[in-house]
Amino acid sequence: MARNLVLILAFASLCIGSVLADWNILNQMRRTAVRDSLKNYCESWRMNVELNNIREFEVVPQECTDYIKKYMTSSQYKADSERAIEEVKLYLSGCCSLEGDGKDAWIFDVDDTLLSTIPYFKKHGFGGEKLNASSLEEWMKEIKAPALDHTLNLFHEIKNRGVKIFLVSSRKEYLRSYTVDNLINVGYHGWTSLELRALEDEYKKVKQYKAEVRKRLVNEGYRIWGIIGDQWSSLAGHPRPKRTFKLPNSIYYLS
Amino acid sequence: MARNLVLILAFASLCIGSVLADWNILNQMRRTAVRDSLKNYCESWRMNVELNNIREFEVVPQECTDYIKKYMTSSQYKADSERAIEEVKLYLSGCCSLEGDGKDAWIFDVDDTLLSTIPYFKKHGFGGEKLNASSLEEWMKEIKAPALDHTLNLFHEIKNRGVKIFLVSSRKEYLRSYTVDNLINVGYHGWTSLELRALEDEYKKVKQYKAEVRKRLVNEGYRIWGIIGDQWSSLAGHPRPKRTFKLPNSIYYLS
Numbered sequence: 001m002a003r004n005l006v007l008i009l010a011f012a013s014l015c016i017g018s019v020l021a022d023w024n025i026l027n028q029m030r031r032t033a034v035r036d037s038l039k040n041y042c043e044s045w046r047m048n049v050e051l052n053n054i055r056e057f058e059v060v061p062q063e064c065t066d067y068i069k070k071y072m073t074s075s076q077y078k079a080d081s082e083r084a085i086e087e088v089k090l091y092l093s094g095c096c097s098l099e100g101d102g103k104d105a106w107i108f109d110v111d112d113t114l115l116s117t118i119p120y121f122k123k124h125g126f127g128g129e130k131l132n133a134s135s136l137e138e139w140m141k142e143i144k145a146p147a148l149d150h151t152l153n154l155f156h157e158i159k160n161r162g163v164k165i166f167l168v169s170s171r172k173e174y175l176r177s178y179t180v181d182n183l184i185n186v187g188y189h190g191w192t193s194l195e196l197r198a199l200e201d202e203y204k205k206v207k208q209y210k211a212e213v214r215k216r217l218v219n220e221g222y223r224i225w226g227i228i229g230d231q232w233s234s235l236a237g238h239p240r241p242k243r244t245f246k247l248p249n250s251i252y253y254l255s
Numbered sequence: 256m257a258r259n260l261v262l263i264l265a266f267a268s269l270c271i272g273s274v275l276a277d278w279n280i281l282n283q284m285r286r287t288a289v290r291d292s293l294k295n296y297c298e299s300w301r302m303n304v305e306l307n308n309i310r311e312f313e314v315v316p317q318e319c320t321d322y323i324k325k326y327m328t329s330s331q332y333k334a335d336s337e338r339a340i341e342e343v344k345l346y347l348s349g350c351c352s353l354e355g356d357g358k359d360a361w362i363f364d365v366d367d368t369l370l371s372t373i374p375y376f377k378k379h380g381f382g383g384e385k386l387n388a389s390s391l392e393e394w395m396k397e398i399k400a401p402a403l404d405h406t407l408n409l410f411h412e413i414k415n416r417g418v419k420i421f422l423v424s425s426r427k428e429y430l431r432s433y434t435v436d437n438l439i440n441v442g443y444h445g446w447t448s449l450e451l452r453a454l455e456d457e458y459k460k461v462k463q464y465k466a467e468v469r470k471r472l473v474n475e476g477y478r479i480w481g482i483i484g485d486q487w488s489s490l491a492g493h494p495r496p497k498r499t500f501k502l503p504n505s506i507y508y509l510s
Contacts, residue, residue, distance in 0.1 A: 040330055043335070044331070044338040047305070047338070050305060051305055051500075052499075052501065053338070053500050075295055076295055079296065079298070079299040080302045083300065083308070084306065084308045087303060244307075245308050246306045
């Protein structure tokens with residue numbers, strides 16, 4: 001009797017163990033499938049932002065903020081940006097018959113092109129929270145934005161070729177001294193002009209404001225050989241430069 | 256004496272075992288580092304193609320053909336394409352005050368937008384070989400290109416809204432009957448016009464040829480609500496449509 005009981009108990013525990021193991025494997029498979037499907041979803045969101053198919057987004061989808069954070073702080077983001085910079089250098093090495101008359105020009109965006117706002121977004125939900133302009137501007141006034149090293153290098157290379165550099169930013173005019181200080185602190189100097197949004201520009205879309213700045217430059221006789229920026233709105237509209245280069249940025253969208 | 260020898264041999268084999276294990280671990284680490292660094296490199300190449308920073312490439316970098324093959328046959332490629340299609344549908348649901356006068360128009364690319372050339376490139380180095388036009392055209396004449404399911408669905412949705420569909424392809428005119436047969440075989444029907452490159456168009460860049468087709472359509476009174484294509488050259492130039500949508504494709508570049 002007792003022996004039978006021992007046998008039954010042994011068999012039951014074997015069964016339970018086996019069922020639990022299966023359960024664990026199934027759970028693991030389910031978790032892996034959910035994780036892979038979320039990764040696919042968030043990667044396709046990011047990709048379509050960079051393809052300029054997804055526009056005017058106000059926030060990163062809540063379920064993707066971790067994914068976007070991971071990308072924007074990864075060696076892949078760095079490699080993607082560095083490759084864009086390399087392509088600018090390649091273009092410059094063959095493109096431009098510079099005339100040395102002081103009218104050859106290049107345009108840079110400021111935020112997330114020359115300076116990184118990632119330290120700010122690290123503390124503010126990585127695009128998952130609706131952009132709070134005054135909070136971001138307070139952070140800009142702390143003049144702590146680090147340089148994007150790869151762009152810093154390009155900036156000086158372009159300047160050393162005798163090309164005039166124009167910084168065209170959607171930052172507001174009242175941030176001028178903070179912006180200049182921040183740029184100089186991290187190694188940028190020698191630009192020709194820093195264009196910021198005056199009061200009358202604040203109600204224009206970024207795309208219109210930036211195109212108007214280019215129009216003024218062209219009217220002043222500048223040949224704009226290229227623009228590099230992290231927003232499609234920095235590159236769109238007329239007059240068009242000869243080439244445009246887009247850096248990755250899937251944290252926010254300026255239209 | 257014999258005992259000492261045994262001890263020495265035992266110690267030596269322990270040492271060798273340990274060194275071999277370390278060597279294996281180091282080798283494994285080196286292989287992982289090389290693999291990760293190649294993945295970073297190839298992903299940044301692909302990303303910069305999609306960002307329109309890398310242009311006019313003739314071949315996929317040799318070391319990246321496996322990576323590009325993996326992407327273009329992955330669930331990620333599918334998810335990225337499907338997301339682009341969803342964005343078209345979202346745009347169409349809110350964008351267009353269709354006038355029902357038969358002048359509302361939409362433009363599709365053919366290859367890698369309606370039909371997939373992946374089966375061809377699977378047999379031809381996945382972009383790692385310079386594009387052989389006659390070999391590709393021979394394959395097109397076999398009329399075996401499958402539909403891209405997500406675009407097939409969009410095609411019919413747009414048609415059912417009463418929007419006229421124009422297929423603007425860089426395929427040559429002599430491929431017309433093969434192209435029509437292939438499109439119909441996989442489920443496309445009811446387009447308004449299939450534009451192919453006539454002899455006089457063959458020496459134009461794709462961008463110019465496609466812009467000229469749009470100009471003709473606009474002159475005929477059509478309102479082009481959008482274009483979807485897999486090449487930046489399908490979307491560039493004037494006249495511009497109201498919106499453009501880019502599908503991923505990092506196998507070849509048409510300028």
